[in-house]
Amino acid sequence: MGTEMMVATNSGTARAEVLRRIRVAKGGTSDTETAGTAWSRVAREYRRSAVLEPKSLLELLEDRLRDYDAHVVRVGYCDVADAVAKMLAARGKRRLVVPAGLAAEWLPAGFEFVRDDGMSSTALDAFDGVMTGSTVAIAVTGTVILQNVPGQGRRAVTLVPDYHLCIVNAADVVETIPQAMDRLHETAKLTTTFFSGPSATADIEMTRIKGVHGPRHLDVILIV
Amino acid sequence: MSGVALDPKTSPVFPMAAKAALGDTQMRKNVRHATDVIQSKRARVVGEMPDWQQLREAGRQIRQHTMEHLDFYLEQFEENCTRAGGVVHWARDAEEAKRIVTALVKASGSDEVIKIKSMTTEEIHLNDALAAAGIHAYETDLAELIIQLGEDQPSHIVVPALHKNRQQIREIFQRKMNLPELGETPQDLADAARMFLREKFLRVKTGVSGANFLIAETGGVCIVESEGNGRMCLTLPETLITIVGIDKVLPRFQDLEVVLQLLPRSATGERMNPYNSIWTGVKEGDGPRAFHVVLMDNARTEILADKEGRQTLNCIRCGACQNACPVYRQTGGQAYGSVYAGPIGAILTPQLQEMHYAQSLPFASSLCGACYEVCPVKINIPEVLIHLRNKVVKQNTAGIAGLFDVEAGAMKAMAMIFKSERRFRAAQRLGRIAETPLVRKDGRGVGWIGWLPGMLGGWTQVRDLQEMPEETFRDWWEKRRTNGN
Numbered sequence: 001m002g003t004e005m006m007v008a009t010n011s012g013t014a015r016a017e018v019l020r021r022i023r024v025a026k027g028g029t030s031d032t033e034t035a036g037t038a039w040s041r042v043a044r045e046y047r048r049s050a051v052l053e054p055k056s057l058l059e060l061l062e063d064r065l066r067d068y069d070a071h072v073v074r075v076g077y078c079d080v081a082d083a084v085a086k087m088l089a090a091r092g093k094r095r096l097v098v099p100a101g102l103a104a105e106w107l108p109a110g111f112e113f114v115r116d117d118g119m120s121s122t123a124l125d126a127f128d129g130v131m132t133g134s135t136v137a138i139a140v141t142g143t144v145i146l147q148n149v150p151g152q153g154r155r156a157v158t159l160v161p162d163y164h165l166c167i168v169n170a171a172d173v174v175e176t177i178p179q180a181m182d183r184l185h186e187t188a189k190l191t192t193t194f195f196s197g198p199s200a201t202a203d204i205e206m207t208r209i210k211g212v213h214g215p216r217h218l219d220v221i222l223i224v
Numbered sequence: 225m226s227g228v229a230l231d232p233k234t235s236p237v238f239p240m241a242a243k244a245a246l247g248d249t250q251m252r253k254n255v256r257h258a259t260d261v262i263q264s265k266r267a268r269v270v271g272e273m274p275d276w277q278q279l280r281e282a283g284r285q286i287r288q289h290t291m292e293h294l295d296f297y298l299e300q301f302e303e304n305c306t307r308a309g310g311v312v313h314w315a316r317d318a319e320e321a322k323r324i325v326t327a328l329v330k331a332s333g334s335d336e337v338i339k340i341k342s343m344t345t346e347e348i349h350l351n352d353a354l355a356a357a358g359i360h361a362y363e364t365d366l367a368e369l370i371i372q373l374g375e376d377q378p379s380h381i382v383v384p385a386l387h388k389n390r391q392q393i394r395e396i397f398q399r400k401m402n403l404p405e406l407g408e409t410p411q412d413l414a415d416a417a418r419m420f421l422r423e424k425f426l427r428v429k430t431g432v433s434g435a436n437f438l439i440a441e442t443g444g445v446c447i448v449e450s451e452g453n454g455r456m457c458l459t460l461p462e463t464l465i466t467i468v469g470i471d472k473v474l475p476r477f478q479d480l481e482v483v484l485q486l487l488p489r490s491a492t493g494e495r496m497n498p499y500n501s502i503w504t505g506v507k508e509g510d511g512p513r514a515f516h517v518v519l520m521d522n523a524r525t526e527i528l529a530d531k532e533g534r535q536t537l538n539c540i541r542c543g544a545c546q547n548a549c550p551v552y553r554q555t556g557g558q559a560y561g562s563v564y565a566g567p568i569g570a571i572l573t574p575q576l577q578e579m580h581y582a583q584s585l586p587f588a589s590s591l592c593g594a595c596y597e598v599c600p601v602k603i604n605i606p607e608v609l610i611h612l613r614n615k616v617v618k619q620n621t622a623g624i625a626g627l628f629d630v631e632a633g634a635m636k637a638m639a640m641i642f643k644s645e646r647r648f649r650a651a652q653r654l655g656r657i658a659e660t661p662l663v664r665k666d667g668r669g670v671g672w673i674g675w676l677p678g679m680l681g682g683w684t685q686v687r688d689l690q691e692m693p694e695e696t697f698r699d700w701w702e703k704r705r706t707n708g709n
Contacts, residue, residue: 015314018470018521022295025529030296038293039475042285046278046482064495118509121426121460141496154510155459155501159452181481188442188477189308191507194500199452202492203367203383204390204410205254206261212366212414213421214452214499 050175057139058222061173064142068197069210070218077223080167081108084131087165087219093128096165099157101150102133106167116157124156129163129215135187137173138180142197144168144220145180147190155191164198164215170224229349230377232573232582235561239584239685242551245559251387255379255556258386259547265493266544266598273489282482283601287538290475291528297440297473298519304443305517308505315520318348324518325350325432325465326357332463332514334359334430340447340454341365342434343381343541344467344520346563347576350432361432362424364453366417373400379557379565381543382491387556421453431461431512435468436540437483438517441476444504445517448487450497458501464512471524471537483540486600490542527575532611536571538601543568545595545605551588560585567595571608579615586612649698656692663691 023029052060062072075083085108088094095112097119107113113131116124124130133151137144144166146152158164174180184192199214210216235241245251270276290297302312313328315321329337337354339345339361351361351372363372367385371378374396378384385393394408397416406416433454437446445466447454458464474480480502488497506515527533546552546566557565562573562582570589574582586609595605621632641647663671671691676684683689 014316014320017316018314018519018525019295019298021521021525022298022470022528025525026292026294030293032296035293035296035475038289042282042289043278044282044482046275046282046485048481068498125422125426138496143496148507148510154507155455156510159455159459177485178478178481181478185477188439188444188502189504191504191510192500192502193455194496196494196496196498198498199450200498201366201414201451203365203370203385204393204413206258206383206386207410209410209414212418212451212453213364213425213456 046178047176048178050179052139052175054170057173057175058170058224060175061137061139061142061168062222064139065197065218065220068142068200068218070142070197070220072220072222074222074224080106080221080223083221084108084165085110087221088129091129091163091217091219093163095128097124097127097130097157097161099132099151099153101153102131103151106131116153118154121156121160124160127161129165129217130158130161131165131167132158133167134169134172135192136180136183137168138177139173139175141177143177143180143194144196145184146193146195147184147187148192149187149190155193158193158195159214162211162215163217163219164195165219165221167221167223170222173222228377229352230346230558230561230563231349232562232577235582237584238559238561238588241559241561242555242588245555248556250389251556252554254387254389256553258380258383259553262383262493262547266490266547267493269489269493269495272495273485279482279485280600280602283486283540284538284603286474286479286482287540287601288535290473291471291534291537293475294470294473294528297475298470300440301438301443301473302519304441305438305445305505306443308443310443310505310515310517313516313518315518315522318520318522321348321467321518321520321522322350322353325467326353326359328463328465328516329354329359329430329432330357332430332465334428334463336360336362336424336428337430337432337465338362338364338424338428338457338461339368339431340433340449340457341368341384342432342467343563344434344469345432346378348520348522350467362421362428364421364425364457365449366414366451366453369417369421370396373397377558378563380546381541381564381566381568383543387558425453425456425460429461430463431457431465433457433464433466435466435472435517436487437480438468438473439477439480439502440473442504444477444502446480446500446502448484448497448500450492450499452499455499455501458503459511461512463514463516465516465518467518467520469524470519470521471539487540487542490544490598490600523576523578526578530575533571533575533608535603536568536575536608538603539568539572540601541568542600544598544600548594548598550590550592550594560588567605567609568603571605571612574612574616579612579619583616583620586616649696652692652696659691 065072098113134144135147198218199211201212313324354361370385379387398406435445436448488494549567552566560569564572570585591606641651662673673689
């Protein structure tokens with residue numbers, strides 16, 4: 001801690017100097033009011049709202065998720081547990097970690113679901129996969145957004161296991177990124193993860209390769 | 225060039241480095257393939273967006289607005305990040321940034337760090353500084369791993385190893401990971417990297433990252449990535465140190481809605497990259513227990529002070545200008561002698577050197593404007609290139625040195641010649657005699673000059689010159705009049 005404090009103190013002079021240079025460079029000091037007024041004048045003529053019917057919206061999301069190699073099914077609320085059982089059986093997964101607060105009625109019998117209580121990365125690595133809910137999904141980009149709330153949990157849980165089964169409520173599907181950011185605004189300070197398909201890279205000859213470091217497989221259950 | 229850091233202070237001038245690069249046909253083939261693929265993907269997903277131009281304009285305005293109020297937004301970020309449990313440090317230059325990061329890593333009790341791909345840490349050669357302090361840095365991005373294990377240098381902002389093909393990568397992995405049986409499909413290579421790095425992700429206690437965006441309104445930090453190695457480095461270690469240029473701040477959380485539409489489509493031609501992470505300070509039980517942000521100037525305020533150069537700071541590091549640039553596509557990235565290559569490198573690098581080094585880079589362009597057209601935040605790169613060319617010339621002819629500057633002297637002599645018809649005609653006659661030993665005829669009997677002596681060589685270094693015509697226009701015109709035609 002001693003070294004960290006010393007580093008912080010030295011930074012005081014640097015802070016004053018960098019801020020001084022900025023103010024000299026742009027000729028003055030900005031405050032909440034001038035910055036706020038100028039910010040509100042930024043032209044935002046891009047698309048912020050939806051144009052699609054609810055039915056086409058879900059179709060678009062499914063299409064975009066599949067484009068990223070995710071497997072997607074659509075079910076009613078009462079059939080989630082059945083769908084989970086089918087997907088896990090098809091993937092050959094038996095033992096999953098789940099965050100605290102995940103709806104108990106989504107968990108089918110015959111599989112082992114272990115609640116995350118802050119286990120180590122090594123412990124997480126030993127699971128077949130993870131199952132979570134979600135906060136928002138964006139149709140245009142095929143993106144699902146997780147936050148640190150009950151049912152979605154901390155970031156390591158959806159990162160270390162090799163397989164992710166994610167439940168998305170149709171009510172949480174929006175069309176555009178601006179709509180999603182509007183929804184997230186109130187909880188902007190929570191840790192947030194956007195994912196669009198499984199982990200991927202195109203670093204080798206621009207060939208898209210799945211699963212370099214994150215989960216290699218992604219299944220999505222869409223509750224309609 | 226392998227193994228030698230890309231440092232504008234020591235790199236050869238662009239025309240020399242480019243000439244060497246042009247001889248590497250394998251590298252040129254790899255670069256052409258990669259940039260062709262990204263460009264066509266980019267064009268397709270940008271074409272899907274009916275409001276692309278409006279988004280670009282909003283992006284430009286947000287970035288410009290941020291620069292106009294940079295002091296306010298940095299202080300606001302610092303306040304909100306600190307309130308959320310982060311520790312903010314300020315660094316005036318690269319040396320100071322490296323000292324801070326090294327001290328923080330040592331204080332974390334680790335002599336190893338896992339790193340996310342970061343242009344900022346490349347810019348300041350952080351890995352060398354860490355190594356000098358006995359700290360081993362593991363690059364975890366697949367491309368950066370290829371570069372690190374191959375003792376190579378990056379050649380692209382987004383796809384740093386695009387100059388290597390799969391056989392070359394396989395050879396590096398076989399040697400450095402001790403996997404003689406390794407296959408050569410991209411999947412084999414990615415699997416090898418996953419095995420190699422997973423152990424490090426689970427073991428190493430300190431992470432070092434850059435950042436794509438800082439959010440002043442919330443104190444949050446945003447990283448945009450593909451592989452999940454970023455999430456690993458941000459989430460699993462006990463201490464996270466994020467180093468970021470002061471230009472990376474965004475005013476409000478809502479502004480992400482613009483840059484998150486512009487960046488992935490421009491950078492990799494995807495509607496959205498696989499992962500984005502946003503975190504604010506420290507969160508009990510989720511991610512690192514200690515979080516540090518180092519806000520680094522390193523000549524960015526110099527750029528801010530230059531009215532015409534300032535738009536350079538709007539860059540969101542998507543690399544679209546590189547892929548579109550006819551010069552970059554021929555030479556690859558390493559000829560630029562800097563981690564920032566292509567058109568953005570040609571304007572950013574010399575300015576980050578306060579115009580003392582990399583002065584040849586503003587001239588490394590055909591000014592065709594392709595970079596401006598694809599830039600998601602509408603940086604007028606050709607305009608800045610011309611501005612910087614002007615600056616380079618002025619700088620080299622300023623003061624006492626200017627009086628003895630050969631080029632400036634020659635320009636003055638030229639002005640004298642052009643002012644007088646008699647002197648101009650004499651110069652033309654003299655030129656025809658002087659060029660004789662330098663002219664080589666091509667297959668069609670046209671004479672070309674491929675080399676000029678001394679300072680004039682600057683012209684012929686990058687282009688051939690046609691020999692002077694037998695008859696000048698003036699001579700022809702006068703003859704025509706006397707003939708009464």
